[in-house]
Amino acid sequence: MSSPEVHSAHHAPTSFIGKYVFSKDHKVIGIQYYFLALFSVLLGMTLSLLMRFHMVHPDMKVGWFEKLWPTAAAGGIMTPEMYLSLMTMHGTIMVFFVLTTAPQSGFGNYFLPIQIGAEDMAFPTLNMLSFWTTFLALVVMVAAFFVQGGAPLSGWTAYPPLSGVGRISGPGEGMGQTLWIISIAIFCGASLMGAINFIATTLDLRAKGMSLMRMPLTCWTWFVTAILGLFGFAVLLAAGILLLLDRTAGTSFFIPAGLVVSDQILNHKGGSPLLWQHLFWFFGHPEVYIAILPGMGVTSQLLSTFSRKPIFGYRAMIYAILAIGFLGFLVWGHHMFMSGMSPYSAFAFSVLTMTIGVPSAIKTFNWIGTLWGGKIRFTTAMMFALGFVSLFVTGGLSGIFLGQPSLDLYFHDTYFVVGHFHMIMGVAAIFGMFAGTYYWFPKMFGRMMNETIGKIHFYLTFLGVYAIFTPMHFLGIAGNPRRYADFTNFEFMNSLMPVHTFMTHAAYFTAAVQLLFLFNLFWSLKKGAKATDNPWESTTLEWTIPSPPPFDNFGGHHPVVYHGAYEYSVPGAAKDYVMQTDPAAVSH
Amino acid sequence: MPGSLAKDAVKGPPLPPDAGDFGGGGPGGRGTSRRASLTGMVVLLAAITMMFAALTSAYVVRRGMSNDWNALPLPHVLFANTAVLVASSAALELARRRLKSGRRGEFNRYWTAGTVLGMLFLLGQAYAWHELKEAGIFVATNPSSSFFYVFTAAHGIHLLGGVVALIWVSVQALRLQLGPGKRTVVEVSALYWHFLDGLWVYLMVLFLFWG
Amino acid sequence: MLLGPVVWVLTVVICYFFVAKTWWFPLPISQHGLQYDEQFLRTLVVTGIIFFAAQVALGYVIVRFRDDGRRASYLHGNNKLETLWTSATAVLFIGLVLMGTRIWAEVHWTEAPADAIPIEVLGKQFAWSFRYPGPDGKFGRTDLKLINDAGGNPFGLDDHDPAAKDDLVSASLKVPVGKPIKLILHTRDVIHNFFVRELRLKQDLVPGMEIPFHFTADKIGTYEIPCSELCGLGHFQMRSVLQVMSEADFEKWKQEQLAQK
Structure with missing residues (x-):
């Protein structure tokens, strides 16, 4: 890393291997x-x-x-x-x-x-x-x-x-x-x-x-x-x-x-088996935020872009991201309430855990604040971002149960936990990825994805994931432990089998729906309509350059930035968005 | 860190391009690669610090919670090794300053001395392992020896990487690729080396007072 | 636009199942269980209101602020609102955890009463065993080398020790109703977890540790004990039962066991 290679020898490679396999681009x-x-x-x-x-x-x-x-x-x-x-x-x-x-x-x-x-x-x-x-x-x-x-x-x-x-x-x-x-x-x-x-x-x-x-x-x-x-x-x-x-x-x-x-x-x-758990969760809890933070970023970007409004509380959003990042390292013990760890430290961890719920709530409020008074364009990307907000709320709130050691006395390692983390870390994060895909695909590949297939994909996936993961919370409330290969050995689990059967079918259904996405992705790569430089009328720098961008991104030109990232519907501006590179004055 | 949290650029009139509050000046800006290299190194050192902090906390917990911990008889060669490593750091530092003031010949001499001392340290560490082995102390003998081997191996691997970097710098120097205006690689590798030097002193303190 | 109503319908359906309690807790059998259910309900009400309000609001903004030719408002935020909702959620969330602390404290910050009946719980891949100290009130010596599952000695009881001779070993947990019980949780291989739904209690069994745990069951009956921490391929079969008996039945059972020794 010590070799200064940032702008020395940065020429486009010509061989296939240099371009697509061992590429440095x-x-x-x-x-x-x-x-x-x-x-x-x-x-x-x-x-x-x-x-x-x-x-x-x-x-x-x-x-x-x-x-x-x-x-x-x-x-x-x-x-x-x-x-x-x-x-x-x-x-x-x-x-x-x-x-x-x-x-x-x-x-x-x-x-x-x-x-x-x-x-x-x-x-x-x-x-x-x-x-x-x-x-x-x-x-x-x-x-x-x-x-x-x-x-x-x-x-x-x-x-x-x-x-x-x-x-x-x-x-x-x-x-x-x-x-x-x-x-x-x-x-x-x-x-x-x-x-x-x-x-x-x-x-x-x-x-x-x-x-x-x-x-x-x-x-x-x-x-x-x-x-x-x-x-x-x-x-x-x-x-x-x-x-x-x-x-x-x-x-x-x-x-x-x-x-x-x-x-x-x-x-x-x-x-000490507990030593592993401490070290593992010191990584493992921040890992949850590693998975979800970029989804939050994409969601913020898209909600602002497609509601044609500046993001509500830009600074509050940044402070919330920083707070989540910092607190994320102080809450690992909430995975260990039942582990035999000191019950006094469990109390400290639970208070910190509830505290980390606050910046998450701030983000949600700000997202709704962004949409409020907006002029929402329902692109597929936007719908996945809206779906992200819904799933984030649902998945986040079940965390309020699990963050309390007293309630964890029952819920630990039940399907309630499985439902919680799949909702938030699994599905919400994946909605962030879908949103990013539908939004950035035109920039990455120079073609548009099909919006009709995209919307069908969205609705079926949205309903599908709720159908898979909501019932898990009820299984957890009924006490069904996780990581069981089958449920035939316990009487109380027999009555829960219909729920499991329903979830299994919902999973088949949701998985099948993803074929639509794959089809859309690969079909659009070849046959999608050509994308313009800025199809979504976004303000950030990637939309100032061709789709797909040239090797060195800005074609040897050095962009200069005059505004924040989310100047939409600026009064007096010619269009309803002002690019970050637009020198036009923006008065508040 | 360029750009400050205190300045709100969202509000207020747009900044003219040459105003003070901007990023690195863009990819073409002067000094970008130098600054990025130093930043990258500092970030790497933060990661290494974190890794050793994790091992230290495991060490302290493991030592405190059970009664099977036997103090490790530290091989005496470790003290000599410590002196060698500190000396190598000093030599590199002298070399770094010589290069800054343009005295390339002296730079080469000091830098080579530092590199050789670094390799000597690694040999000394290998000898310490050998001594422990002779004394019948292996990685699984006792938690104290397990941690000793883990710490010294982890440190040694990082240092080995450092030696490779030092040799690379020497080669660059011989090819006359370095000078007062081209010394980022020297600064960065010297920084890395000093850090590993400090890390080793820390580990020695840990072994001596918590062993 | 259609998404708004879809979110509303989903919200109502989910709320319905929480109100209808189609799949729910079994009835609690202890004082602690009752308090647990109260804390759960409090949390459910708070989170339920937030859930309903947030989802309905999301649906509302989707419908209300669709692109209908208006100009979007140019607004960067509102510090008063930020302060308001930050402090409101902080108070609410931390308030909840503090309210639940009493329950946690009674389980983990207090010792079992002095007259509690001690029972040692042993987890192993993939079965439970329970040991009672017998008439002398003392747990006898055990030795790893004497462990013999097939021979009915999962604890490795040493019969040369008189204190061990009268120890009772059972494959199910039998306790008298209304009496405080002190469990000593212990495993001989990997991590397991002791869980009784009706008690609203759960605790890991950790290799190398002996973890005390106490409860009082107030209702006669048989309740299942599923292992609740992944312990290997037979995890899903690791089952036992808690039998809460009348005091007379419990004494009778103990006498029968002693007679058989």
Whole structure:
């Protein structure tokens, strides 16, 4: 990184490999990340469909299961350990390779430099390295499916001792779990490289006039997300190394003395399972905000653009982003209320957790304030942004239950938790990505996506995700624990089976609807209507340049910025938007 | 940090292009790459700090919560290693200042000395491991030794990266690519090296007083 | 535009199920359970009102402020409003957590009463065992090497210790009604979680720790105990029951068990 390569030797590569494979162009890298995440989300979604199938039909024989997984689905019936492998890999792939990758590394890589008026990221080579390291991490992660014993079954949180004592605690806990940790460690390295690039770019590469307080909110969220990633992944890396040593070198960081697993007395001494949980959640909670903050940024950008109004409370939004980023590091203990951690610290963590609800609420109020008095254009992108607000409210409010240790005495590790985090971290974040896709696709590929298909996709997905994830809250209220391969062993769960069946069908339906999106995406790449430079009449810098942008973004010209990012419907202006680069005076 | 939170650029008349409150001056602005390189390094150091902070908290917790912790007999060579590393930092610092004032020959000498001392430190660390091994103390022997190996390995890997950077700088110097106006790579790698030097002193204090 | 009504309908449907309680808690069987349900209701009312108001408002702005040829208002924000809703949500959210603290305090900040019946809970992949100290009131010595699940000795009780000889081991948790019970939670392999829905109580069993936990059950009956922390491939089968018995039945059961030893 020490090599000063920002503007030296920055010429467009000519070979195919230099252009599209080992490209240093932030736009190509952004697209590479986007498609890596798209592959991952399809994989993760497929895993979730298999899980939902198994929960409803635990004993059903399916011929091709046996062909695909001769041991894990011997006789065509999925084993419980296979269910847990699917669950672990679904969570891991979604959290790391989708929610961390697409909104930040994908869109962020593509649009952060353009929105601040730079011709590339600060360290293009590091950027390329970061992508290929992420790719390697994905390959290693997927490889866990194919090693002996299959993928790990300890969940995306990998709590030791289950994850720390090897094969004796379950079939996937041998090689599969080791690969899982190695993949995560590689991913940490990649994310750290990415974070360094994002932070340096934001601080040092802004165009003339682009003060921090004029940056689009998308840039603010990418910037703060990078800081979260920087600290979070550094800690996860440390924790992963210790866990790997417990597994392979016989150390006892997390494994206490006196354990008997599968009738074997273990040699470990004195370690603490809680230590892992503290380190993991110190990363894991900020990770939630890594997933959702960029979605908040995109939503803010789109609500302002398509309601033709300045964002309501721009500064309050920034303070809320900063507050979320800061408080995000102080609330990890709320994942551990039931863990045996000191019940006094649980109280402190719960107060801090409720406090972090406040900036989230501020954002919601400001979004509604932005829409108020606006002139809303219902593009598909806008509808996904509006859907984001609805899902964010729904998913956020269930957090008010879980943030109280007293109520967590019942809800911990029930489907209520599953419903909560899927609503907010899963679905709301993915709505942010859809919004970003429909909004930026014309800029990235020079063509428009089909709006009719887009709207059908939106409505069916919106109803679909509510149909999948709302019932989970009721399952949680009825006490249904999560991570159960099936529900046949408990009387009280029998009466809940109709809910599970409904959710499974809703999941099939919602997954099928995504084919519309895929079709729209790939069809529009080839056949979409040509996009103009600024089809949405937005104000930010990416809309001042051609679609798709040239190699160095601004064609050798250095943009100068005169306004904040959201000058819509300015009284006296010729049009209902004033570009950031427009020198026209704007009086307040 | 350019651009200030205190100045509200949303309100008020637009700034003329040459006014004080702007970003880095854009990608073509003078000094952009130098500043970005330094920023990037500081950010990297923050990440490394965080990683060692996590390991330290694990160390303190693990040490405090169980009664199986045995004090580690620190190999004496570590004190010599510490002196060597501090000396290498000093040599690099002298080199950095020589380059700033344009004395390239002296720069080369000091820089090479610093690099050699750095490699010597790594050899010394390897010897410390060897001594522990001879004494029958392995990574799984006791939590104190587990942490010792983890800390020294993590530090050593970072330092190894540093040595590669120092050699790269030496090569650049020999190819006459460096000078008072072209010394970003020197500043950045010296900063990294000083940080690792400080980190090692911190680790020694940790081992000595909390071992 | 259509989205507004869609959001409204969704909101009403969701609220309906929360009011109809089609899938809901089982009835509580303890004082703590009653207090728990009160705190849940308080939280539900507060979040329910916010949920309803926010979604309806979202639907409203979508319908009301659609592009109908007006000019959008040029407005950058309102500091008074920001201050108002910031402080209002802060008071509301933190108020809620403080109100629930009493419940948490009674579970975790207080010791079990001195006359509480001690029972050791052992979790292992994938079964529960419960140990009663027997007439001498003392838990006897155990040894990892003596563990023998097939032979009915999951704790590894050492029969050479007189205190261990009269310890009772059961696969279900049997307790007398209305008496304080003190559990000592303990696992011999991975993390498990002890959960009884009707008690509104849950606690992890952590390797290397012995976690005390107390409750009083006021209603005779049988209640299921599902393991609620992922413990491996048999997690979904790790089941036992809590049997709350009359005091006479409980004593009778203990005598029968002792006689069988």
